[in-house]
Amino acid sequence: DAGVTQSPTHLIKTRGQQVTLRCSPKSGHDTVSWYQQALGQGPQFIFQYYEEEERQRGNFPDRFSGHQFPNYSSELNVNALLLGDSALYLCASSPGGVGNQPQHFGDGTRLSIL
Amino acid sequence: QKEVEQDPGPLSVPEGAIVSLNCTYSNSAFQYFMWYRQYSRKGPELLMYTYSSGNKEDGRFTAQVDKSSKYISLFIRDSQPSDSATYLCASTGTASKLTFGTGTRLQVTL
Numbered sequence: 001d002a003g004v005t006q007s008p009t010h011l012i013k014t015r016g017q018q019v020t021l022r023c024s025p026k027s028g029h030d031t032v033s034w035y036q037q038a039l040g041q042g043p044q045f046i047f048q049y050y051e052e053e054e055r056q057r058g059n060f061p062d063r064f065s066g067h068q069f070p071n072y073s074s075e076l077n078v079n080a081l082l083l084g085d086s087a088l089y090l091c092a093s094s095p096g097g098v099g100n101q102p103q104h105f106g107d108g109t110r111l112s113i114l
Numbered sequence: 115q116k117e118v119e120q121d122p123g124p125l126s127v128p129e130g131a132i133v134s135l136n137c138t139y140s141n142s143a144f145q146y147f148m149w150y151r152q153y154s155r156k157g158p159e160l161l162m163y164t165y166s167s168g169n170k171e172d173g174r175f176t177a178q179v180d181k182s183s184k185y186i187s188l189f190i191r192d193s194q195p196s197d198s199a200t201y202l203c204a205s206t207g208t209a210s211k212l213t214f215g216t217g218t219r220l221q222v223t224l
Contacts, residue, residue: 022167031210035212040122040217042120042217043158043214044217045212048210048211056211058211090158090162100145100146100165100206101210103160103166103210104160105150105158105214107155107157108157110217
């Protein structure tokens with residue numbers, strides 16, 4: 001049973017560029033959340049997708065956008081990259097439905113901005 | 115003030131010791147509490163998931179939540195070198211956005 005998978009594992013970009021990160025949720029999960037983890041910090045919530053709609057959003061600018069596909073996989077897009085966007089980007093999935101369900105994380109995409 | 119506060123450590127203990135990891139939180143709406151373990155260059159791995167106050171045990175791990183004092187603890191018995199990792203506490207309310215602490219780096223020495 002595959003867990004949460006993310007691609008690519010590493011990415012190097014320059015300031016001003018755009019990037020797309022991808023996530024496939026754990027089997028049976030239909031809700032995908034994205035987090036940003038800076039070095040030495042805990043993950044910070046970016047947004048969550050359910051039924052192909054953004055359900056919740058954290059305190060991140062509009063440069064951060066996402067999408068969820070009918071097969072529940074998801075993409076995170078970041079435009080106009082800044083040096084401060086360098087971080088580990090984590091995807092977490094959980095089953096939808098009533099009540100709060102535990103989130104399971106992938107190993108992340110490490111994004112470096114030069 | 116951060117909604118979830120956690121001592122970043124590092125915390126160094128000898129093999130076999132009992133480890134106590136702690137967090138405090140400020141948001142009274144938090145009802146669900148989690149502990150994740152994160153190895154270097156890996157994603158967080160869910161260790162414990164609890165609802166409201168009380169204790170929950172799973173093998174060598176015990177999670178404790180005291181909502182009256184807004185205090186979250188994780189105890190690790192008979193610690194092993196393989197337990198060396200960063201431990202993240204997280205909380206959430208009825209919504210599913212997780213709020214994390216900074217993480218505590220634990221080193222278990224031989």
